[in-house]
Amino acid sequence: MKPLSAIVLFASLLTLPSPRPADNLAPTPPMGWNSWNKFGCRIDENLIRETADAMVASGMKDAGYKYVNIDDCWEAPERDARGRLTTDTARFPGGMKALADYVHAKGLKIGIYSSAGTGTCQRRPASLDHEVVDAQTFADWGIDYLKYDNCNNQNRAALDRYKAMGDALKATGRPIVYSLCEWGQNKSWEWGKTVGAQLWRTTGDIRDQWASAMTLLDRQVGLEKYSGPNAWNDPDMLEVGNGRMTYNEYVAHFSLWALMNAPLIAGNDLRSMSDSTKTILMNKEVIAVNQDWGGMQGHKIRDDGELEVWMKPMSNGDKAVVLLNRGTTTFEYAVNFTELELSAGTHQVRDLWAHTNKSVSGLIHVTLSGHSAGMYIVKR
Numbered sequence: 233m234k235p236l237s238a239i240v241l242f243a244s245l246l247t248l249p250s251p252r253p254a255d256n257l258a259p260t261p262p263m264g265w266n267s268w269n270k271f272g273c274r275i276d277e278n279l280i281r282e283t284a285d286a287m288v289a290s291g292m293k294d295a296g297y298k299y300v301n302i303d304d305c306w307e308a309p310e311r312d313a314r315g316r317l318t319t320d321t322a323r324f325p326g327g328m329k330a331l332a333d334y335v336h337a338k339g340l341k342i343g344i345y346s347s348a349g350t351g352t353c354q355r356r357p358a359s360l361d362h363e364v365v366d367a368q369t370f371a372d373w374g375i376d377y378l379k380y381d382n383c384n385n386q387n388r389a390a391l392d393r394y395k396a397m398g399d400a401l402k403a404t405g406r407p408i409v410y411s412l413c414e415w416g417q418n419k420s421w422e423w424g425k426t427v428g429a430q431l432w433r434t435t436g437d438i439r440d441q442w443a444s445a446m447t448l449l450d451r452q453v454g455l456e457k458y459s460g461p462n463a464w465n466d467p468d469m470l471e472v473g474n475g476r477m478t479y480n481e482y483v484a485h486f487s488l489w490a491l492m493n494a495p496l497i498a499g500n501d502l503r504s505m506s507d508s509t510k511t512i513l514m515n516k517e518v519i520a521v522n523q524d525w526g527g528m529q530g531h532k533i534r535d536d537g538e539l540e541v542w543m544k545p546m547s548n549g550d551k552a553v554v555l556l557n558r559g560t561t562t563f564e565y566a567v568n569f570t571e572l573e574l575s576a577g578t579h580q581v582r583d584l585w586a587h588t589n590k591s592v593s594g595l596i597h598v599t600l601s602g603h604s605a606g607m608y609i610v611k612r
């Protein structure tokens with residue numbers, strides 16, 4: 233081949249769209265916000281609009297957050313004459329399509345909620361046996377993400393219930409991220425992919441308390457092998473900024489969730505974030521660990537009771553590490569580079585919260601106050 237034609241061929245290859253399978257909807261863990269943790273049923277269209285505004289104005293969008301997700305209580309008490317779900321008009325007078333348009337105009341995406349049961353957890357109409365019409369309604373509104381809960385499921389088989397909605401979403405032709413919320417009762421990590429889901433809750437609901445975050449953390453051990461691009465274990469949404477944990481506890485919660493490739497779905501009021509909440513939720517170095525394809529989610533590599541080491545292999549061979557102190561007193565703690573599957577000797581260690589680099593020999597050694605964690609990248 234002549235050099236010129238080789239260059240032309242090469243240039244045309246560069247401009248070809250890269251092959252993206254239609255269902256490559258969550259190649260990295262989804263990032264966004266959800267109304268439930270902070271607002272429960274106290275939601276309306278102004279909150280959703282203001283949250284979308286705040287996601288942009290606060291810098292959250294630039295940090296990678298893009299889904300604005302409406303949880304339970306958006307639904308009117310009855311379906312319409314044609315059997316479709318409708319929006320509670322007192323709370324959402326403009327309707328869901330207009331709200332979706334508003335969110336999209338901000339360069340964001342919008343999510344909604346239903347249950348694979350006869351009613352939602354708050355006893356609104358839900359989608360069991362209405363999957364096709366509801367999926368089409370969501371697609372018609374321009375919905376990009378569905379969280380699909382497990383209340384009022386009539387004890388019918390989870391796989392069938394979740395597959396019915398997965399098939400219905402796919403049949404709409406609209407790319408809609410499918411987030412299962414069966415609380416780990418039926419081990420959805422084993423079959424979530426087969427029903428078209430990109431993520432699945434592994435546990436019951438989080439509460440804004442250290443003990444809750446630690447309980448959920450313990451439930452993730454061993455699930456790492458089910459996780460990967462378009463297949464994320466979901467230890468539930470973030471509580472950062474909701475006020476019942478300390479700054480250090482929220483840093484630990486966010487560090488661990490990021491390391492475990494959890495979806496980073498903020499659950500606080502984005503319109504009134506303190507500087508410390510912003511510092512946590514928008515720590516771009518921690519987010520980069522979460523969004524690195526990694527090959528494997530972060531997992532526990534050492535358990536010393538109140539002290540634990542969690543590690544995520546990064547795609548470039550670096551290791552992301554969280555050193556956790558679950559106890560109430562200050563401890564000295566260390567981890568060897570060989571435990572991180574690195575050579576002994578000297579490595580560059582980046583502290584992702586202090587934003588400092590150090591050249592370190594043999595091990596990372598830190599002082600951890602009670603209920604806190606440090607997060608580091610050890611360069612290979």
Ligand code: GLA
Pocket residue numbers: 268303304352353354381413436437
């Ligand atoms: C369940 C889910 C929560 C939330 C509520 C809403 O408890 O697990 O995340 O969606 O329902 O009612």
